[in-house]
Amino acid sequence: MSELIADRNCKQDLVEVKHLVKYFPVRSGLRQRITAWVQAVDDVSFTIKAGETLGLVGESGCGKTTVGRTILRLLEPNSGSVYFEGQDVLSLRGPELKVMRRSMQIIFQDPYSSLDPRKQIGECIAEGLHIHKIGTPSERRNTVMELIRKVGLEDYHTKRFPHEFSGGQRQRIGIARALALQPKFIIADEPVSALDVSIQAQVLNLLRTLQDDFNLTYLFIAHNMSVIEHISDRVAVMYLGKIVEIAQTRELFNNPLHPYTVALLSAVPVPDPRLKKERVILRGDVPSPLNPPSGCRFHPRCPQVMHDICPIKEPPHKEVESDHWVACWLYE
Ligand code: SF4
Numbered sequence: 001m002s003e004l005i006a007d008r009n010c011k012q013d014l015v016e017v018k019h020l021v022k023y024f025p026v027r028s029g030l031r032q033r034i035t036a037w038v039q040a041v042d043d044v045s046f047t048i049k050a051g052e053t054l055g056l057v058g059e060s061g062c063g064k065t066t067v068g069r070t071i072l073r074l075l076e077p078n079s080g081s082v083y084f085e086g087q088d089v090l091s092l093r094g095p096e097l098k099v100m101r102r103s104m105q106i107i108f109q110d111p112y113s114s115l116d117p118r119k120q121i122g123e124c125i126a127e128g129l130h131i132h133k134i135g136t137p138s139e140r141r142n143t144v145m146e147l148i149r150k151v152g153l154e155d156y157h158t159k160r161f162p163h164e165f166s167g168g169q170r171q172r173i174g175i176a177r178a179l180a181l182q183p184k185f186i187i188a189d190e191p192v193s194a195l196d197v198s199i200q201a202q203v204l205n206l207l208r209t210l211q212d213d214f215n216l217t218y219l220f221i222a223h224n225m226s227v228i229e230h231i232s233d234r235v236a237v238m239y240l241g242k243i244v245e246i247a248q249t250r251e252l253f254n255n256p257l258h259p260y261t262v263a264l265l266s267a268v269p270v271p272d273p274r275l276k277k278e279r280v281i282l283r284g285d286v287p288s289p290l291n292p293p294s295g296c297r298f299h300p301r302c303p304q305v306m307h308d309i310c311p312i313k314e315p316p317h318k319e320v321e322s323d324h325w326v327a328c329w330l331y332e
Pocket of ligand 1: 258297310
């Protein structure tokens with residue numbers, strides 16, 4: 001499938017994810033036997049070009065964050081493969097994995113929980129440099145100062161503690177921390193979801209500027225379609241552990257094909273009262289990933305379900321327009 005949904009322009013793939021599967025065991029009883037599996041990520045494939053931002057969007061609990069953490073090996077997948085610059089990430093162990101981790105960093109939704117409250121911010125940012133034994137103490141100090149200015153904070157902030165900062169400032173610190181090891185690839189996991197709207201725009205613009213300055217590649221995870229539209233070059237839409245549609249951002253927003261993408265986009269407010277938009281209301285809640293629906297996982301909520309095929313057979317990915325892939329029987 002990854003071969004199918006790979007982008008075809010000439011830039012090189014930096015990240016390639018193939019048939020990624022991550023199930024979490026559910027244990028119960030006195031002996032804590034495995035009684036079921038949460039199918040968080042099920043056969044997910046995509047590529048990300050060098051310098052590109054791929055937006056990964058879907059409702060809470062659809063498996064977006066699990067995809068990001070599995071790529072970085074913060075979680076071990078059940079099967080599938082992840083390639084970074086052509087190197088098999090899942091086969092790396094010990095020192096090789098440590099070296100690889102310098103090139104791949106993560107920005108968390110809640111930077112406060114990833115900062116040690118007893119350490120000054122300067123120390124927090126320099127932590128990765130210490131772990132990887134990069135530079136002399138004065139070189140590390142200079143690097144921290146450069147980064148703190150780069151993310152729009154002041155030199156004196158390095159002496160302060162995490163609780164002395166606002167949410168937006170903490171996210172800037174999280175970004176500086178991710179940049180300290182000069183990564184090529186950053187997974188931004190809902191980096192603006194917890195921020196006020198005005199601060200969201202500032203952090204998104206900062207991420208864009210840094211992408212140009214440092215030639216970064218992003219996997220940008222979010223549930224907000226407007227944020228995804230603002231930052232992404234391409235967008236992958238996830239539903240219940242699977243990617244259902246992937247396309248260039250403009251193409252996806254102008255011409256959504258999968259009924260789930262259509263429903264997501266119909267909920268995005270339009271800042272023009274003269275434009276009337278028909279809202280697609282989906283039936284019911286997202287089913288449990290413990291026992292996902294058969295065939296197309298979206299079929300119990302789909303307004304266009306075809307009962308003779310959708311609940312029976314899983315739709316394959318198909319390139320319906322140039323570089324626009326969708327998994328839906330409507331397009332077979
Ligand atoms: Fe709806 Fe069927 Fe398409 Fe699934 S495959 S999105 S149920 S029409």
